[in-house]
Structures are given as C-alpha cells and as structure tokens.
Amino acid sequence: MARNDILVGVEVGTSKVCAVVAESGRDTELRILGVGMAPSRGVRKGEIVDLAIATECVHDALSEAESNSDVGIEDVSVAVTGSHIASFNSRGAVAIPSERLEIDEDDLNEVAIKAREVNIPTENTFLHSIIQHYYVDGQEGVINPVGLVGRRLEADFHIIHGVKTRLQNTLRCIEENGMQIDQVVTNALASSHAVLNDHQRELGAVVIDIGGGVSDFIVFADGVVKQSGVLAVGGDHVSNDISLGLRIPLTRAEKLKVDEGSALIGKSVPGEMISLKNDAGFSGKEIEREMLNTIMHARVLEIFTLIQKQVAAETPSHKLGAGVYLTGGCSLMKGIREVAESIFEMPVHLARDAGVSGPKSILNNPQYSTAIGVVRFVQARMAEEEEPTLLGSILGRIGGIFSRR
Amino acid sequence: MLPYPKNEIPRASLPARIIGIGNAGVQLADRLVMNSPGLAEVVAMNSDAQSLTSTVAPRKSNLGPRATRGLGAGGDPEVGFEAAQESLEEIRFAVEASSTVILLVGLGGGTGSGAAPVVAEAAKEAGAFVLALVTTPFSFEGRRRAAQAAEAEAALQRHAHAVIRFENDRMADLSSPREGISETFEAADRLLSECVASFLEMLNGDGPMPVTIGNLLSVLREGSPSALFGRGEGQGDNRAHEAVERALKSPLLDRGRMLDDAHAVIVHVGGPPTLSFSETAAIMRETSKHVPDDAHLFLSVSVTKTASSPVTVTVFGNHEGGPPSTPQTRVARPTPEPKAAPEFTPAKVAKKEVQQSPTPDQKPDPLRPSPPGRLFADDTEPTPPILSQPGVPATPPATPKKTNPAKVRQETLQFEPAARGRFEKSEPTIVEGEDLDVPTFLRARPKT
Numbered sequence: 003m004a005r006n007d008i009l010v011g012v013e014v015g016t017s018k019v020c021a022v023v024a025e026s027g028r029d030t031e032l033r034i035l036g037v038g039m040a041p042s043r044g045v046r047k048g049e050i051v052d053l054a055i056a057t058e059c060v061h062d063a064l065s066e067a068e069s070n071s072d073v074g075i076e077d078v079s080v081a082v083t084g085s086h087i088a089s090f091n092s093r094g095a096v097a098i099p100s101e102r103l104e105i106d107e108d109d110l111n112e113v114a115i116k117a118r119e120v121n122i123p124t125e126n127t128f129l130h131s132i133i134q135h136y137y138v139d140g141q142e143g144v145i146n147p148v149g150l151v152g153r154r155l156e157a158d159f160h161i162i163h164g165v166k167t168r169l170q171n172t173l174r175c176i177e178e179n180g181m182q183i184d185q186v187v188t189n190a191l192a193s194s195h196a197v198l199n200d201h202q203r204e205l206g207a208v209v210i211d212i213g214g215g216v217s218d219f220i221v222f223a224d225g226v227v228k229q230s231g232v233l234a235v236g237g238d239h240v241s242n243d244i245s246l247g248l249r250i251p252l253t254r255a256e257k258l259k260v261d262e263g264s265a266l267i268g269k270s271v272p273g274e275m276i277s278l279k280n281d282a283g284f285s286g287k288e289i290e291r292e293m294l295n296t297i298m299h300a301r302v303l304e305i306f307t308l309i310q311k312q313v314a315a316e317t318p319s320h321k322l323g324a325g326v327y328l329t330g331g332c333s334l335m336k337g338i339r340e341v342a343e344s345i346f347e348m349p350v351h352l353a354r355d356a357g358v359s360g361p362k363s364i365l366n367n368p369q370y371s372t373a374i375g376v377v378r379f380v381q382a383r384m385a386e387e388e389e390p391t392l393l394g395s396i397l398g399r400i401g402g403i404f405s406r407r
Numbered sequence: 408m409l410p411y412p413k414n415e416i417p418r419a420s421l422p423a424r425i426i427g428i429g430n431a432g433v434q435l436a437d438r439l440v441m442n443s444p445g446l447a448e449v450v451a452m453n454s455d456a457q458s459l460t461s462t463v464a465p466r467k468s469n470l471g472p473r474a475t476r477g478l479g480a481g482g483d484p485e486v487g488f489e490a491a492q493e494s495l496e497e498i499r500f501a502v503e504a505s506s507t508v509i510l511l512v513g514l515g516g517g518t519g520s521g522a523a524p525v526v527a528e529a530a531k532e533a534g535a536f537v538l539a540l541v542t543t544p545f546s547f548e549g550r551r552r553a554a555q556a557a558e559a560e561a562a563l564q565r566h567a568h569a570v571i572r573f574e575n576d577r578m579a580d581l582s583s584p585r586e587g588i589s590e591t592f593e594a595a596d597r598l599l600s601e602c603v604a605s606f607l608e609m610l611n612g613d614g615p616m617p618v619t620i621g622n623l624l625s626v627l628r629e630g631s632p633s634a635l636f637g638r639g640e641g642q643g644d645n646r647a648h649e650a651v652e653r654a655l656k657s658p659l660l661d662r663g664r665m666l667d668d669a670h671a672v673i674v675h676v677g678g679p680p681t682l683s684f685s686e687t688a689a690i691m692r693e694t695s696k697h698v699p700d701d702a703h704l705f706l707s708v709s710v711t712k713t714a715s716s717p718v719t720v721t722v723f724g725n726h727e728g729g730p731p732s733t734p735q736t737r738v739a740r741p742t743p744e745p746k747a748a749p750e751f752t753p754a755k756v757a758k759k760e761v762q763q764s765p766t767p768d769q770k771p772d773p774l775r776p777s778p779p780g781r782l783f784a785d786d787t788e789p790t791p792p793i794l795s796q797p798g799v800p801a802t803p804p805a806t807p808k809k810t811n812p813a814k815v816r817q818e819t820l821q822f823e824p825a826a827r828g829r830f831e832k833s834e835p836t837i838v839e840g841e842d843l844d845v846p847t848f849l850r851a852r853p854k855t
Contacts, residue, residue, distance in 0.1 A: 046833045085836060124689075125648065167645070234836040235843045242828040243846035252829055300847035308838060 007384070008035075008073055011376030012190070013081040014056060014172050016045045016215025016238055017331060018029065019063040020373040021078075022309065026381045036071025037370060047215040048083035048189070050171040057175040064179060074178035078181045079380045082129070082172050082218050083189040085234035087164040091134065092117045095156040103151045108192045110148065110157075117159040118395035127166040129188055129243050134158040134226040158225040162188055172366070183382050190218035190230045192375030195382060197327050197353035200224065205323035205332040208313055208346070211372060212332035214238050219309050223321040233308055237332035240301050247297045248289055256279065259335070264295050265302040266337030295337075302338055306345040313346075329371040332340065418793040423607055424505040424535075427464065428523050429487070430455060430479075431513020431542060436464050438596040439511075443604050447509075450501050454490040454518045455479035468501055470494045470522055480517025484555050486522020495529065502530040508611060509535050509603055510567065512559075513540060515544035516705035520559035527566035536620050538606065540599060541676040541718065545575045554650040557579045569624060573599060573636075597655075599639050607719040609675045614709035622705045626671040626725055633725040635665050635672075646678075647686035650720040660722065666694075671703040672724035679716045682708075690720055698724075 007026045012019070015023055021038040025261075040062035044052030066073050094117030098110055136144040138152035147155055173183050193211040206223040215236045220228040237259075244263070245255035262276050270291040278287045313322075325348045328338065333352055342350040353368065425447045427436025433451045440449050440463050451464035459467045469477060471490020482487040483799075491498065502508050505794030508530040510517040523539065530537045541560060544552040563570050575595070609618045637660040639653025662668060674694050676687050691706060698704055827835075830844035837843070841850060 046830075047836070051833070085834075125645070233838070233843075238829070239846075242830060242844075243848065246828045246846050247848060295847065297848050304843075304847045313649070 007381075009377045009380050010067070010075050010078045010184075011058065011373040011380070012078050012176060013083070013372040013376065014045060014050070014060060014175060015042055015213050015331075015372070016048055016236065018042045018369065019056075019059045020370055021060075021063045021067035021075075021379055022217050022373040023067050023073050023075065023369060024374070024377045024382070025068070025403055026377075027090065032378060032381060035073060035375070036067050036069075038067030038070060039369070040066065042214075047085060047236075047238075048213070048232070049086075050170055050175060052246070053171060053178075056266065057178045060175050061179050062227040064181070069247075074080075076182055077184040078176055079187065079376045080173060080176055080183060081098040081187055081192045081376050082164065082199040083213070083218055083232055084164065085167055085216070086126075087129070087162060087188060087232045088126075089160060089162040089230045090120075090156060092115055092120050092131075092161050093158050094157060094224070095154065098153055098155060100153075102279050103153075105147045105152055105155055105177070108146060111157050113155055113157045114159065117157060119160070119162065122163045124164075125165050125167065126163045127169065128161065128163050129169075129186065130160075130191060132162075132191075132227045134160055134161045135162050135224075151198055156353050158207075160230065162191070162230060166187075185376075185383065187376055187379045188218065188230065188232075189216070189372050190220035191227070192234070192372050193218065193225075193329050194220045194222065194375065196371040196375030197329050198324075200225070202324040202327075203316065206317075206321045207324035207325045208309075210306075210309060210323060210326060210328050210333075210342075211330040212328065212338075213330040213372070214332070217305055217309065217332075219313070219332075221313055221317050221322070222329070223317050226322050227307045228317050228321075229313065231309075231312060233305065235301075235305055235308075237331075237335075240298055240332070240335075243297050243301050248294065250278065250287065250289075258289075258294065259298065260304070262294065263298050265298050265341045267292065267295050267407070269337075270295060298335070299337075299341065302335070303345065308344050310345050316382040319346075319348060320351045321346060323352060327351050327353035329353040329368045331369045333368050417772055422505055423507040423509065423611065424450060424499065424502065425509045425511065425527060425603060426450045426452055426530075427462075427511045428452045428526060429513055429516055429519025430458055431516070432511040432519055433458050433462050433464070433573060433657065435511040435513075435521040435596055435599055437462050437599040438593075440464055442597070442600050447607055448505070448793075452498070452501070452518075453479070454487065454522070466501065468497045470497075470518065481519060482517045482552075484521035484559060486596060487516075487518040488525065489521070490518065491522035491525035495525070498529045500525050502526065502535060503533045505530075505533070505535050507607070508535040508562075509606065510537065510539040511599070511603070512539060512541045512563075513544075514541045514556035514559050515548065516555075520555050523559060524562035524566050525618065525685045527563055528665065531566055531568070536798075537569075538569040539563045539570045539817075540573070540603060541570060542573045542575050542595075542599070566568040571602075571636075573602075598636070602723075603638050605638055605675060605677075605719070608677055608709060608719075608728070609673070609707055609721070614707070615676075616704060616706055618675060618707035622673060622707070625703065626673050626723065628706065635660055635669060636669040637722045640721065641721050641796075646718040647689050647720075648693070650718045654720040654722045655694070655697065657722075666722070667699065667722040669698055669702055671705070672698050672722060673705045675706060675707045675709070675721040675723070676718065677711065677716075677721075678718040679714045680710055680712070681714065682710060682718060688720065694722060695774045763794075 006045065009024050010021065011024070011025055012021045021039045023035045023037070025033045025035055027033060040059045042056065042059045044050060044055030044059065050056045056279070064075055067144070087315045094113045096112045096116060098105060098109060118128060135142065135158045136147045137156040138144050138147050138150050139154050144150065148340050153282070169186070172187065176183060182195060189211055190209065194209045197209055200206055201220045204225040208218050210217045213236050215234065215238050217233045217236050219231055219233070220227060241252060241256040241259050244250070244259055245252045248255065258276070272292065274291045275288045276291050278289060326342055328342060328348050328350060332338070339352055353371065411576040425436060425439060427433045427449070430453065436451050447463065448466065449464045450466040450468060451459060451462045452468045452470055453459050454470040454475040454477070456469050459469055471493040474490045474493050475486060480490060509522055510526060512523040514520050527537050527539060543556045546553070558579050560570060560572065593742050610620070610623070637657030639650040639656070641649030641653065642648065666672060672694070674691060676682070676690055687708060697706060777817070827844045835842050835844055
C-alpha cells in the first residue's frame with residue numbers, strides 16, 4: 003500500500019455522467035484530484051438506450067476530469083444500475099478434510115464458489131458476492147476463519163447479479179472511448195462506500211441513492227450487507243409527473259422542481275402562486291405552489307414506501323441504529339428528508355462524503371457520491387487483496403514452524 | 408426412435424387458400440404473393456376489373472361483370488353483394504376442395520363489405536375452415552364507412568368460423584409520423600401478411616406440438632375479435648430471447664401490455680431442428696409474464712427442416728376490451744335483430760340508457776364488451792347482434808371482472824393519452840401490479 007494509486011470512478015447516470023479522479027494514499031486516505039461532469043443523454047432509468055450519444059457524454063465527462071486533474075486516464079472503474087439488477091442471500095458450506103483441521107484460504111474460496119451455486123437466470127451474470135458471516139462448526143460470528151480449527155466451514159453471502167448484456171452496454175460506452183474497465187460495482191454498493199463509515203455499518207443503516215432514473219438502496223446490519231436493490235424510479239419521474247400534472251414542458255418541469263419544488267405539503271400559503279417565466283422574461287403561466295408540492299410529495303412518498311416495505315420485510319428496525327442515509331442528486335430536493343423520516347420512522351440524514359480530502363464543493367454535492375463511492379470501493383478492494391496475502395504468509399510461516407516440530 | 412407415419416387426416420392434405428376481396432384485399436393478397444410465394448393458393452376477387460389486371464395473384468375472379476360492368480362497387484355494399492351473387496358459381500369454384508380459406512378484406516367499402524360474407528358462406532358450405540382477416544376503416548374516414556364495416560363484420564361473424572379484426576387506426580402507429588403514406592400502408596400490409604403466414608405455419612407446421620383448429624377457435628371466439636398479434640424472429644446465440652422480445656414489442660400488443668387482459672393466447676414457436684426445449688420454455692416464461700393467470704395459454708411448436716431458419720415467435724390472442732377507436736355507430740338500415748332495434752331508435756334515449764345499469768334487453772354481451780368510444784358517440788346503439796344469432800356456439804359465462812366494463816374503462820380513458828410522458832417508449836416499471844411510470848398522483852386518485 004506504499005505506492006500512491008490513481009483511481010478513476012465513473013457513473014453513467016440518467017441525468018449526468020460523473021467522473022472522479024482520486025489518489026489513494028496510505029491507509030484509507032483518499033484525495034480527489036479532479037472531477038468531470040457532463041449532462042447525460044441516451045440513458046433511461048440507468049440503462050443505455052443510445053450508445054453513440056451516451057459514449058459522447060462519457061467522453062465529455064472523462065476529458066473534463068482529465069484536464070481538471072492533470073492525469074491521463076487509462077483504467078476506469080464504473081458503477082452500474084438498472085431494474086434488472088437483483089440480489090439475494092445465499093449460504094455455502096464446505097467440509098474440511100479430516101487429515102487437515104486448519105481452515106485455509108482455499109477453503110474460503112471454495113465456500114464462496116459453493117454459495118454461488120444457485121440458480122440465476124441464464125442471461126444473468128454475478129456482479130458481487132459479498133461475505134456476510136462465517137460459521138465454523140456452527141459457531142457464529144467468525145470474522146476471519148483462516149487458521150481456525152474446524153470440520154465444517156459455512157458462509158453467508160449477499161449475491162448481486164444482473165443481466166449480462168445490459169451491463170455490457172454501460173461498459174461499452176466507456177470502452178468505446180479507449181478506456182480499460184478496472185472494476186464494476188453496483189450503484190448502491192458504491193454509494194454506501196462513499197457515505198458510510200465502519201461505525202455506521204456496525205450500527206446498521208440504509209443508504210438510498212435517489213438518482214435521475216433509478217433509486218438504489220442497500221441495507222447494512224451488523225456491519226455487513228444485508229439487502230440491496232434497485233427501484234427503477236427516480237428524479238426523472240418527479241419531473242415527468244410535474245410535466246404531466248401541470249401541463250408544462252419537461253425541461254421547464256425539471257427547472258421548476260429544482261428551483262421551487264418541495265416534497266412537503268401543507269407548508270405553503272394557500273393560494274400561493276408561482277408564475278412561470280417564458281423565454282422573453284415575461285411572466286407566463288401561473289401555477290399553484292401547493293399543487294406542485296402535492297405532485298412531488300406523492301411520488302417521493304411512493305418511492306420511500308416501496309423501499310421501506312422491502313427493507314422491513316427482512317431487516318427489523320432495531321438493527322438499523324444509524325438510520326437512513328439519503329444521497330444522489332434527488333436528495334437535494336427540499337423536504338425529502340422529512341418525507342423519508344415519516345415513512346421510515348427513524349433518523350434520516352442527508353449523506354455527505356466523509357473521509358475524503360479535496361475541494362469542498364465537490365464533497366458536499368451528493369451528485370458525486372456514487373462516483374466517489376466507486377473509487378472508495380476500489381480502494382477497499384485493493385486493501386483487502388493485499389492484506390490477506392501478508393497475513394496469510396505470516397500464518398503460513400507460523401503453521402510451518404508448528405508442523406515441523 | 409423411428410419416425411412413424413402420422414394418420415393423415417384427409418382434410419389437412421388439401422391446400423389452404425387465401426382470397427383477397429375488394430381493393431384492399433387484393434392489395435394484401437399481392438403483398439402476400441410477393442413476400443411469401445408458394446405459401447398457399449392466392450385468389451384475387453374484385454368487382455373492379457382494372458385492379459385485377461394489375462394484381463400478381465395467380466388466380467383472379469371478376470365479381471359481377473354485369474352488375475358493376477367491371478367498374479367496381481362504388482363504395483356501396485349492396486352493389487358488392489349483388490356482384491357476389493351474380494358470380495356465385497365462380498366463388499364456389501374458387502373455394503372448393505380446400506382445407507382452410509383465409510379471407511382478406513378491407514371493410515367499409517363496397518366490394519369487400521358486400522361480397523366477403525357471400526364468399527365466407529360459400530367456403531363454409533364447401534367444408535373449409537374459414538378465417539376472415541379484416542381491417543376496419545380509419546376513424547377519419549367517416550361514420551358511414553365505419554357503419555358499413557360494422558355491418559359487414561357482423562355478417563362475416565355469422566358465416567366465417569372466426570373473424571380477426573385489425574384496426575387501421577392502430578396500424579397507423581406502426582410507422583413513425585414522418586414516414587411516407589405508402590410506407591405506412593406497406594407496414595400495415597406487411598404485418599397482416601405476416602399474420603397470415605404465421606397462421607398457415609401454425610396450422611400446417613410439422614412439429615411436436617401443432618396447434619389445432621380447436622385451439623385456434625377457442626382463442627378467436629372468446630373476447631372481442633380485435634386482434635392482438637405480434638411476431639418476432641431471432642438468430643444467433645440469444646435467438647429465443649430476441650424473438651420473444653420482438654414479438655412482444657409489436658405495436659399491436661402495445662409492448663406486451665395489451666396482453667394484460669387477454670383471456671386466451673396462442674404462442675407459436677417455430678424454428679430450426681436445433682430449437683431446444685429450454686429455449687421454448689424461456690419463451691413461454693417470458694410471454695406468460697404478460698398474460699393474466701386465468702388466461703388460456705396454448706403453446707404450439709413447429710420445426711422446419713432447414714437448419715439456418717430463424718426462431719420465430721408468434722403471439723396471438725384476443726383481448727377483452729373492444730376497439731378504442733372504432734365508433735360502432737348505428738347502421739342506417741334496420742338491423743336484422745327485431746327485438747332490440749325499435750327500442751333504441753331514438754338516439755338520445757339510447758345514450759342515457761347505456762350509462763345506466765344495463766336492462767335485461769341490453770345486457771352487455773360478454774363476448775363483445777362495449778368499446779369505450781361508445782359512451783361518447785353521438786348516436787349509440789347496442790352492439791350489433793352478432794353472437795345472438797343461431798348457429799354460433801353458446802357464450803361462456805362472463806367473469807366477474809368484466810361485469811361492468813363500461814364504467815371501469817371510462818375512468819382510465821382520460822388519463823391514457825399522456826399518462827406515461829417521457830417514459831412512453833421505455834420499458835415499463837411494474838411493481839406490485841402498478842405501472843410506476845404513470846404519475847403517482849394519477850394512480851392514487853381513483854383509489855381514495
């Protein structure tokens with residue numbers, strides 16, 4: 003971990019493409035060198051619908067990030083999302099051969115493979131299998147079973163999978179720009195890496211990343227990933243609702259949502275009107291503020307209700323001590339925290355990235371959280387990969403001494 | 408395993424015949440001959456001698472050379488009818504000794520509307536399975552044409568074994584608004600000829616699971632005759648998925664959504680000898696996602712001998728609702744039903760009564776629920792008495808879901824045009840049975 007690595011994270015979102023260039027220092031330090039953002043076109047609900055246009059947008063964002071950070075980008079890690087991404091928990095088990103009592107690295111790999119031996123649709127591919135808990139001879143709460151003595155090793159994994167072809171589309175619009183794909187990570191997992199620290203994970207938390215086209219969520223309990231999911235509804239839907247409800251063009255609805263809208267109802271003065279300016283600057287149509295807020299409230303309420311239902315079905319609320327963390331561009335909406343609080347009945351925080359150094363304005367913008375999360379995920383992966391080999395070699399040496407005797 | 412010869416039913420060995428009647432029908436037949444030559448014997452029938460000279464159909468028959476002097480029926484079904492009566496012998500000759508007769512008719516004009524029922528009757532008498540593929544006029548073509556079309560369709564229902572209706576109004580969605588008019592018509596014709604081709608493939612195809620005429624009839628008889636049809640082809644590694652996706656994307660299925668209230672659906676899978684069971688199963692799984700649980704789902708599989716042929720998926724069904732666009736307005740001449748006709752002659756009374764709870768006399772026919780357009784039509788009349796005629800099998804009991812179709816449809820109607828906005832073209836997000844692309848406030852309102 004001595005060397006400083008340049009890590010690049012990209013999120014091809016429905017409303018914008020974000021690229022973050024960061025330098026990974028010692029330990030968990032991460033320094034943002036530069037960012038690039040380009041409005042996204044050719045993406046619907048988090049998935050590519052027009053490859054050529056999306057590729058252009060990715061190019062814009064990457065070249066902006068390159069010039070901002072003064073770094074030539076080659077390898078890129080990317081966040082993926084879409085309604086096709088699904089997840090479940092699975093347990094794998096292996097028996098340790100009797101001539102060898104000690105559990106070693108190979109057993110861990112084998113148990114991970116065993117846990118994957120489940121039916122997923124043939125067109126799907128595994129994205130992540132995240133370790134939850136190990137059990138050695140039925141003993142719970144084993145954090146690292148390597149070197150422990152046991153007959154039977156079991157492990158719970160959280161497995162995330164998605165449709166291969168649809169994932170490839172996102173990767174392609176990066177590869178078309180001549181970049182290499184380093185890692186692929188789901189939006190939800192990336193966001194959680196950006197906004198949660200170990201302590202919050204241990205307490206239990208829900209991270210909801212409400213983006214333009216989709217809302218990703220991930221649930222941590224007892225320090226591990228318990229659930230994750232994608233709901234293909236996001237900020238675009240709010241704008242679309244406003245556009246249909248108030249009969250105004252979509253671009254104007256989008257602007258109205260950002261400038262004037264709130265997800266809270268009953269807070270405005272009855273009869274308060276917002277006048278829309280037309281292109282010439284004269285006031286055009288008048289819209290009742292409460293009407294606007296009612297439309298936004300209904301949609302936001304529904305998003306949270308649907309997610310809350312899924313979370314409550316598997317994770318009891320006392321396991322979620324740290325509460326709910328909202329991130330993604332849509333979390334900038336006024337009143338969204340209050341609506342979430344009313345549904346989840348636990349503290350709701352607007353998450354900002356912690357433990358990263360760099361320009362403050364970027365870190366305080368939740369629009370970047372997924373891209374930063376990608377970088378943090380890669381950094382954590384690298385740390386993980388290096389650590390066990392070091393530990394393993396020491397253990398191996400100790401083991402060698404013992405067996406020689 | 409040794410293949411053993413099947414017991415050939417003599418009927419099946421007889422050729423299928425496709426008859427295009429009237430200008431639109433002849434054009435369709437032409438397209439069919441050009442697109443899939445050798446599919447079946449194609450006969451062109453018209454009272455307009457000029458259109459017959461330009462057709463490529465191998466057999467032609469000029470209807471009513473005396474009645475119309477070869478100049479066409481001039482949009483009057485009566486003339487068309489007379490012409491057909493005059494050429495009855497010729498018609499009988501055209502339909503005899505065939506297993507299946509498929510009539511292609513553009514309803515609303517003179518020859519098609521007037522002669523088609525006569526041809527259907529003759530074909531049925533000759534012992535063939537008679538299937539009529541009809542197109543209804545565009546709504547902008549006026550009430551009179553719509554009325555003529557409705558009357559002709561009713562007559563066809565009496566004589567043909569099954570009638571499948573393609574609404575021209577929906578055909579317009581097949582091509583983009585900027586495309587030329589000939590492309591639009593071509594797209595519609597292509598779709599219809601695909602439909603005919605897949606029917607014949609289904610009925611004649613060689614395979615482990617052929618579709619029987621009985622299956623076909625049970626799909627066609629239930630529900631309104633408005634057709635749900637989608638066909639897709641796929642090749643390569645992911646051919647099964649490609650084919651089923653394309654089939655479901657057909658505009659006539661409204662991206663699979665029209666299947667939501669289908670109650671009988673035939674899925675036909677055709678493919679090369681390498682077509683595997685798992686591919687078929689995947690296709691069925693994908694299709695059944697869109698079909699309600701209580702719907703009849705018929706699977707038919709046919710295998711061609713050429714290894715290079717693509718996997719084709721044809722989804723065919725009938726949906727519950729009537730056509731959203733065809734106003735079934737009152738026919739100018741008295742309808743053949745003596746009971747209901749006098750009662751509803753004053754248009755205003757009729758309008759009022761339709762919105763009230765149905766009286767015994769005008770109980771909504773479960774086979775042909777009132778189309779939503781009717782509530783807003785100026786002069787409304789009960790559905791043309793098609794299935795109450797003798798000779799047509801008894802109607803199955805209505806499911807509770809559709810006891811009051813008019814009311815349910817009316818509520819959803821006004822939201823329909825723009826309800827999905829920018830997500831119109833994207834894959835719908837359905838959670839717990841709700842389409843989340845439709846604004847929440849619109850969905851919430853009817854409930855509270």
